[in-house]
Amino acid sequence: MKFVFAENMDLVDPDYDFVKDRSSPEREPYWDDMYTHEMLGYAPYDGLLVSKGLFHDGNIGGKYSEGQEMRFKREGARKFLRFEEEKYPNTVMWGDCGAFAYANQEVPPFSVEEIIEFYADGQFTHGCSPDHIIFDFVDTEFDITFDDQEVKRRQQITLENAAEFIEKANKRIGNHFTPVGVIHGWTPKTMAEAAEKLIKMGYKYVALGGMVPLKADQIKSALNAVRSVIPKETEVHILGFAKADQVHEFIGNGLNSIDTTSPLLRAFKDSRTNYFTWTGENFEYFTAIRIPQVLSSNPLKKMVQSGQLELEKAVKLEKQAIKEVRAFDKGETTTKNTLEVLRDYWALINADKSKTDPTKVNKEIQVLTSRVEPTLKKQPWKYCKCKICQQAGVEVIIFRGNNRNRRRGMHNLSVYGDRVRELKGELR
Numbered sequence: 001m002k003f004v005f006a007e008n009m010d011l012v013d014p015d016y017d018f019v020k021d022r023s024s025p026e027r028e029p030y031w032d033d034m035y036t037h038e039m040l041g042y043a044p045y046d047g048l049l050v051s052k053g054l055f056h057d058g059n060i061g062g063k064y065s066e067g068q069e070m071r072f073k074r075e076g077a078r079k080f081l082r083f084e085e086e087k088y089p090n091t092v093m094w095g096d097c098g099a100f101a102y103a104n105q106e107v108p109p110f111s112v113e114e115i116i117e118f119y120a121d122g123q124f125t126h127g128c129s130p131d132h133i134i135f136d137f138v139d140t141e142f143d144i145t146f147d148d149q150e151v152k153r154r155q156q157i158t159l160e161n162a163a164e165f166i167e168k169a170n171k172r173i174g175n176h177f178t179p180v181g182v183i184h185g186w187t188p189k190t191m192a193e194a195a196e197k198l199i200k201m202g203y204k205y206v207a208l209g210g211m212v213p214l215k216a217d218q219i220k221s222a223l224n225a226v227r228s229v230i231p232k233e234t235e236v237h238i239l240g241f242a243k244a245d246q247v248h249e250f251i252g253n254g255l256n257s258i259d260t261t262s263p264l265l266r267a268f269k270d271s272r273t274n275y276f277t278w279t280g281e282n283f284e285y286f287t288a289i290r291i292p293q294v295l296s297s298n299p300l301k302k303m304v305q306s307g308q309l310e311l312e313k314a315v316k317l318e319k320q321a322i323k324e325v326r327a328f329d330k331g332e333t334t335t336k337n338t339l340e341v342l343r344d345y346w347a348l349i350n351a352d353k354s355k356t357d358p359t360k361v362n363k364e365i366q367v368l369t370s371r372v373e374p375t376l377k378k379q380p381w382k383y384c385k386c387k388i389c390q391q392a393g394v395e396v397i398i399f400r401g402n403n404r405n406r407r408r409g410m411h412n413l414s415v416y417g418d419r420v421r422e423l424k425g426e427l428r
C-alpha cells in the first residue's frame with residue numbers, strides 16, 4: 001500500500017535560529033526552505049498529492065502565489081516540489097481536484113478539459129476525475145434521512161465527469177498517466193454501483209471520496225462493497241484518509257494507496273496529540289509544550305494593546321519559560337520547577353479570560369499541566385533517531401511558531417512512514 005502525503009506548502013527554514021527565534025535576513029523562502037523529504041534526507045512517503053485547490057481559481061482556493069503557480073506550470077509538480085524521480089525512485093505524483101474547496105457550490109467550478117490541462121502541466125503520474133463530494137453516508141438504505149435527490153445528482157455529475165475525463169485524458173496525456181475514477185455514494189451499495197460503472201468506462205484505478213468524516217468501520221464497509229464488484233487487479237485508493245492511526249486494519253485488505261495529511265497536521269492542530277512515537281506495539285502520543293510568542297501571536301498582541309497584558313512582564317515570563325524548558329532538557333532543573341514556570345506564563349497569557357471566568361482558566365491550566373507532565377517525564381525527543389529531533393532537540397516539542405510546529409509534523413511523518421513500511425514488511 002502506498003502512503004501519499006498531500007502537499008500544503010509544508011516547509012521549514014533549515015537554518016532557523018531557535019535561540020534568537022528568527023531566520024537569517026538573507027533567507028529566500030522558496031529556495032532556502034525545505035520540504036519534509038529534504039529535511040529528513042529521505043521521503044517518508046511513497047508520493048505527494050497536489051490539489052487544484054492550492055491554485056487560485058476565481059473566488060475559490062489558492063495558497064500558491066502567482067509566481068509559484070507560473071513556476072509550477074513551467075516545471076511540473078516534481079521539479080517544483082524538488083521531488084524528482086531520479087532522487088526519489090518508485091514514487092508517485094498525484095493530482096486531485098480539491099473538491100472540498102467547492103463542495104458548497106452547485107457544480108464543480110471548472111471543466112473536465114481544465115482539469116486535464118492542470119494534470120498535463122503538472123506531469124502527474126496519477127490524476128483524479130473531477131468529482132462532486134457527497135458528505136452523507138449511512139450503512140444501509142433504511143437509514144436514509146437526507147435529501148436523496150441531491151446525493152443522486154452529485155453522484156451523476158461525478159460519473160458523467162469520469163466518463164468524459166478518461167476518454168480525453170488518455171488522448172491528451174498518454175501512457176505515463178493513470179486516470180483515477182473517483183467514487184461517490186451515500187451507502188456501501190451505491191458506492192459499489194458507481195465503482196462498477198467506472199470499471200465499464202475503462203478505469204483500472206478507482207478512489208473512494210468523501211471518506212474524511214467517516215468512522216473506520218464505515219470506511220471498511222464502503223471499501224469491501226467496492227472491492228466485491230471490481231476486478232482483482234483494479235487498484236483502490238482512499239482520498240483523504242484521516243484514520244491514520246488505524247492504518248494497520250486496512251493494509252492487506254485490498255487497499256492500494258491512501259493520501260493523508262493527518263500525521264503532520266496534528267502537530268499543531270490537535271489540542272493533545274502533537275508528537276508521536278511508535279512503541280513497537282502502538283503509537284504513543286505526547287502533548288507539545290505551549291509557549292506562544294507574545295510579539296507574534298495576534299490574540300496576545302491584542303491583549304497588550306488593550307492593556308490587559310503587560311508587555312514587559314509577558315516577554316520576561318515567556319523567556320523564562322523557554323529557558324526553563326531548555327535547562328530541563330540538559331538535566332539542570334526538575335519537572336516540578338519547569339511546570340511551575342510554564343504555569344506562571346500560561347496564567348499570565350490567559351489573564352483576560354481569568355477576569356470573567358477564573359475557574360475555567362484554572363481548570364484549563366490544570367489540564368494542560370497534566371498533559372505536559374508525561375512529555376517532560378518521558379522526554380521522547382531524546383530517543384528519536386530522526387534527523388529533525390537529532391538537530392532540533394527539545395525545540396521540536398515546544399508548541400511555538402512554524403519552524404518548531406512543522407518540524408514536529410515532519411517528525412510525525414517519519415514515524416508514520418516507518419510504521420507503514422514496517423506493516424508492509426519493508427522497513428529499511
Ligand SMILES: [Zn+2]
Nearest residue numbers: 384386389411
Ligand atoms: Zn523525531
